[in-house]
Amino acid sequence: MKDFIIPDRDFGTPAAKSKQMVTLTIDGFDITVPEGTSIMRAAAEIGISVPKLCATDSIDAFGSCRLCLVEIEGRNGTPASCTTPVAPGIKVHTQNAKLKQLRRGVMELYISDHPLDCLTCSANGDCELQDMAGAVGLRDVRYEAIDTHFKVKDTSGIANPNYIPRDDSNPYFSYDPQKCIVCSRCVRACEEVQGTFALTIEGRGFDSRVSFGAKTDTALSSDCVSCGACVQACPTATLQEKSIIEIGTPERSVITTCAYCGVGCSFKAEMRGDELVRMVPYKHGKANRGHSCVKGRFAYGYASHKDRILNPMIRDSINDPWQEVSWDEAMDFTAKRMKGIIEKHGRHSVGVITSSRCTNEEAYLVQKLTRAVFMNNNTDTCARVCHSPTGYGLGQTLGTSAGTQDFDSVEETDVVMIIGANPAAAHPVFASRLKKRLRQGAKLIVVDPRRTEMVESPHVKAEHHLALTPGTNVAIVTALAHVIVTEGLFDAQFIQDRCDWDEFQDYAEFVSQSQNSPESVALLTGVPAAEVRAAARLYAKGGNGSIYYGLGVTEHSQGSTTVIGIANLAMMTGNIGRPGVGVNPLRGQNNVQGSCDMGSFPHELPGYRHVKGEGVRDIFEKAWGVKIDDEPGLRIPNMLDAAVEGTFKGLYCQGEDILQSDPDTKHVAAGLAAMDCVIVHDLFLNETANYAHVFLPGSTFLEKDGTFTNAERRINMVRKVMAPRNGYGDWEITQMLANAMLKDTGGAKWTYTHPTQIMDEIAMTTPSFAGVSYEKIETMGSIQWPCNDKAPEGTPLMHVDGFVRGKGKFINTEYVATDEKTGPRFPLLLTTGRILSQYNVGAQTRRTGNVAWHSEDLLEIHPHDAEVRGVKEGDFVRLASRSGDTTLRATITDKVNPGVVYTTFHHPDTQANVITTDFSDWATNCPEYKVTAVQVSPSNGPSEWQEEYNAQAAMSRRIAAAE
Amino acid sequence: MSLNDTHAGPHAKLIYMANQIAKFMESKPHDEGLTLLASHINDFWEPRMRRHLFEVLDAGGAGLRPLVLEASAAIKRPVVAA
Ligand code: SF4
Numbered sequence A: 001m002k003d004f005i006i007p008d009r010d011f012g013t014p015a016a017k018s019k020q021m022v023t024l025t026i027d028g029f030d031i032t033v034p035e036g037t038s039i040m041r042a043a044a045e046i047g048i049s050v051p052k053l054c055a056t057d058s059i060d061a062f063g064s065c066r067l068c069l070v071e072i073e074g075r076n077g078t079p080a081s082c083t084t085p086v087a088p089g090i091k092v093h094t095q096n097a098k099l100k101q102l103r104r105g106v107m108e109l110y111i112s113d114h115p116l117d118c119l120t121c122s123a124n125g126d127c128e129l130q131d132m133a134g135a136v137g138l139r140d141v142r143y144e145a146i147d148t149h150f151k152v153k154d155t156s157g158i159a160n161p162n163y164i165p166r167d168d169s170n171p172y173f174s175y176d177p178q179k180c181i182v183c184s185r186c187v188r189a190c191e192e193v194q195g196t197f198a199l200t201i202e203g204r205g206f207d208s209r210v211s212f213g214a215k216t217d218t219a220l221s222s223d224c225v226s227c228g229a230c231v232q233a234c235p236t237a238t239l240q241e242k243s244i245i246e247i248g249t250p251e252r253s254v255i256t257t258c259a260y261c262g263v264g265c266s267f268k269a270e271m272r273g274d275e276l277v278r279m280v281p282y283k284h285g286k287a288n289r290g291h292s293c294v295k296g297r298f299a300y301g302y303a304s305h306k307d308r309i310l311n312p313m314i315r316d317s318i319n320d321p322w323q324e325v326s327w328d329e330a331m332d333f334t335a336k337r338m339k340g341i342i343e344k345h346g347r348h349s350v351g352v353i354t355s356s357r358c359t360n361e362e363a364y365l366v367q368k369l370t371r372a373v374f375m376n377n378n379t380d381t382c383a384r385v386c387h388s389p390t391g392y393g394l395g396q397t398l399g400t401s402a403g404t405q406d407f408d409s410v411e412e413t414d415v416v417m418i419i420g421a422n423p424a425a426a427h428p429v430f431a432s433r434l435k436k437r438l439r440q441g442a443k444l445i446v447v448d449p450r451r452t453e454m455v456e457s458p459h460v461k462a463e464h465h466l467a468l469t470p471g472t473n474v475a476i477v478t479a480l481a482h483v484i485v486t487e488g489l490f491d492a493q494f495i496q497d498r499c500d501w502d503e504f505q506d507y508a509e510f511v512s513q514s515q516n517s518p519e520s521v522a523l524l525t526g527v528p529a530a531e532v533r534a535a536a537r538l539y540a541k542g543g544n545g546s547i548y549y550g551l552g553v554t555e556h557s558q559g560s561t562t563v564i565g566i567a568n569l570a571m572m573t574g575n576i577g578r579p580g581v582g583v584n585p586l587r588g589q590n591n592v593q594g595s596c597d598m599g600s601f602p603h604e605l606p607g608y609r610h611v612k613g614e615g616v617r618d619i620f621e622k623a624w625g626v627k628i629d630d631e632p633g634l635r636i637p638n639m640l641d642a643a644v645e646g647t648f649k650g651l652y653c654q655g656e657d658i659l660q661s662d663p664d665t666k667h668v669a670a671g672l673a674a675m676d677c678v679i680v681h682d683l684f685l686n687e688t689a690n691y692a693h694v695f696l697p698g699s700t701f702l703e704k705d706g707t708f709t710n711a712e713r714r715i716n717m718v719r720k721v722m723a724p725r726n727g728y729g730d731w732e733i734t735q736m737l738a739n740a741m742l743k744d745t746g747g748a749k750w751t752y753t754h755p756t757q758i759m760d761e762i763a764m765t766t767p768s769f770a771g772v773s774y775e776k777i778e779t780m781g782s783i784q785w786p787c788n789d790k791a792p793e794g795t796p797l798m799h800v801d802g803f804v805r806g807k808g809k810f811i812n813t814e815y816v817a818t819d820e821k822t823g824p825r826f827p828l829l830l831t832t833g834r835i836l837s838q839y840n841v842g843a844q845t846r847r848t849g850n851v852a853w854h855s856e857d858l859l860e861i862h863p864h865d866a867e868v869r870g871v872k873e874g875d876f877v878r879l880a881s882r883s884g885d886t887t888l889r890a891t892i893t894d895k896v897n898p899g900v901v902y903t904t905f906h907h908p909d910t911q912a913n914v915i916t917t918d919f920s921d922w923a924t925n926c927p928e929y930k931v932t933a934v935q936v937s938p939s940n941g942p943s944e945w946q947e948e949y950n951a952q953a954a955m956s957r958r959i960a961a962a963e
Numbered sequence B: 001m002s003l004n005d006t007h008a009g010p011h012a013k014l015i016y017m018a019n020q021i022a023k024f025m026e027s028k029p030h031d032e033g034l035t036l037l038a039s040h041i042n043d044f045w046e047p048r049m050r051r052h053l054f055e056v057l058d059a060g061g062a063g064l065r066p067l068v069l070e071a072s073a074a075i076k077r078p079v080v081a082a
């Protein structure tokens, strides 16, 4: 009869974890389940769905609706099957005359206070109340309720005080209280799954209502972070996606992967025709386990935004308006220009930037373009500006450039140290999983200049917050090591077994020096020594210790050194190689891990193998039929330097906006302006495109097949759910460009017809991917690399029996103060970060309803610093560094210490990177975003640079009208 | 000071970067630091950058930390001008 997509089976209550098994009989069938399983879940496992309303398997059972009653032979009464655990040998009946009657009674009560407008209800066909009325055989409601929650007025025309109108304040879902059955699934989902505690049940009995905190709070003004967990949990139309209300129910669903952050959540893209109806987190996604955040769940509207460019465009000079052309013309024009440059300035005068937002296959092709067609190694990726120090630091110490754990590992951790990261904003689903563990009793240490949401939020409080002065990470990490070594808290057995003992001796001697003690560095870091000592003891001796870190570690002059220091801490305490421990970089963009794996860096071929290695070059020379350059290529900052100097002239930039995301905007602009051919391949005319000669319209993750690799090295499928609006997947566009370049050079053409062939080529050439294929990902759901003969099913945990590099290597971490110092002209330290609802440079999220939460970047300043400058809440202020100045609004908060100011960088108008400087990590040139000496002063409007910039941008974005 | 100052030419920035690497390597045993400094530059610096570094070295190496000067014998001189 109805052919609606079957939702993922709901087992009613979460799976039990016990190893002890219990056998019982349900309706005459034997079933064996882990101890602690509910009768409801046991029944579901043999295919018997006991009617239920208040239970769902993402949250603990509550037992309030009394619909799931069963009878157990030899026991009195009719217990609720959702709250009653199984017991050996019991005989359960889920259906008999008595139960039927009881259930009808329950349903009757519910229905008497529920509007009967099922036909026009937005949840029609997707409503559990409706389903249950059907399941229990409810045929009539014998009495009419006098007091209801749904009647706007009573029979005499007086307004019903119990009627609450619909709350549409959230851009993505609505709350319609008249349909609420007060099952509290939403409240429990917000607490247990999301950990925000935004919802409560107010009142008792008939008066109980779901509420977004205080009476006056709407969904939007409350603490709600719009993760959608409550919407998923709600059995009725009360909490529902607005897209369902507008479009109707979907008819099919496709599993795919979120294209926002490095958590890499799996989603079901629910479709009607080629219209995306909604994105629902996929229960069996191993990174997210059925949870999501506002970005992946709701912020996909950019894909159909009117600003999206759908036709290729070219122009001779960046002062001309854009000219829309056909794909053929665009390719001819581009190939001719690039070939011209190579002829005149040599093959090293051009290069590429791969995207961390595109698929692995696409990144692979872009680096192949420069290596096999341009014939140089000038390839880099946005990871340069975020996690390149992770690659270097973990590579040197442990032997592999990636996190050591899977996200599930957090469920077994006892002490978590978060350094320079704010997962609640940047990796929300991971943060929810972490908070869940913290509520179970795990301890938390936060090392961050700012009091982030992780330091204190409902039911989570960090044991220690080391609020260090920006730029002193190495000093703190080394001081932690000092305490662990001098107080004998290290794991000598582990070090002897797994690391080089002599190197550890050297290291121990180094960190034991008195200048590395917490007392000595306290002046520098601003952190009381006793706090550092207590944190070190807790991490070393508190059970399974895990470290999660983010850009607050890497984006410093000594970013690589801090990463090394973090690896040292984990090794010396034996916190590596089992669940619950490890060193975990929290990656920014969805495919940062993947783009690095795919050889996007100028010194290494796919799989992190240096181009100087003859054996490695040989593999690719055979596969590609070309000679590969054995010298490292230019990194992004080096490309820009070479451009300014006049030796770098052409750039193909896929899916990145370096003008907005890279430091020292003026220098980036100068570099781009000096080039003869800048090709921007993106969804929108981004900031970099202001300096481009060719614009190639890109496709979204909904419009192509491929894979993303998340922060746990998990390779997830991205599936095409609709045809590319721009005509081609990005991999096809790179291939067209390659072939246009290869035309009449006699080089072999590229002939990929599907991304699966690209993955096969990656597997063939790259040992850690040797066992990866689309087929295998299809069957397994996802794979964590390395995946090869040694680990055919992939590798959830790294370094289990030994380090990838052999022995773990301790490396000294001498603190070198950054040259970015405060002084009389620039007395404050600026540090930067992200917020939840926006993503990176914001090109996508700014074009969605997410602007409801964050419409501009704000400067956080301590009340003391604000007062001496005469700055009040909401004032425009001028923010100046030695690089430049900009204006934005200030917000006054003690989340930052005196002397420190903080802002985000999601909006191009702010131009926060005009302020950031040219200092960078010593090993990788990762820019020092996290420390800039600045001054703040009252201002009355945009800076001169902002005005000039906006004028140039407006000129440059003109598109000539088609003749 | 701005290292990105267009008028200053490429040398100031490269001297700065080489010294940054040296400061890290100085905390290692001398010989190890020396070898690693040279190999770091060989592995990560594109020939153009090394060429500019040699311009500084050939002119006497003013501004470079002693460890860079000492390691220079092991830094690869780019073969062909890029
Ligand atoms: S959307 Fe998320 S944060 Fe908001 S109320 Fe629902 S569960 Fe809580």
Ligand code: SF4
Pocket: A179, A180, A181, A182, A183, A184, A185, A186, A187, A210, A233, A234, A235, A236, A238, A239
């Ligand atoms: S809003 Fe939905 S989930 Fe929450 S109590 Fe009401 S019916 Fe239940």
Ligand code: SF4
Pocket: A258, A259, A260, A261, A262, A263, A264, A265, A288, A292, A293, A294, A295, A296, A297, A427, A428, A429, A430
């Ligand atoms: S942005 Fe990150 S946490 Fe949010 S849904 Fe996407 S992958 Fe998950």
Ligand code: FES
Pocket: A051, A052, A053, A054, A055, A062, A063, A064, A065, A066, A067, A068, A080, A081, A082, A083
């Ligand atoms: S489902 Fe068991 S009491 Fe509601």
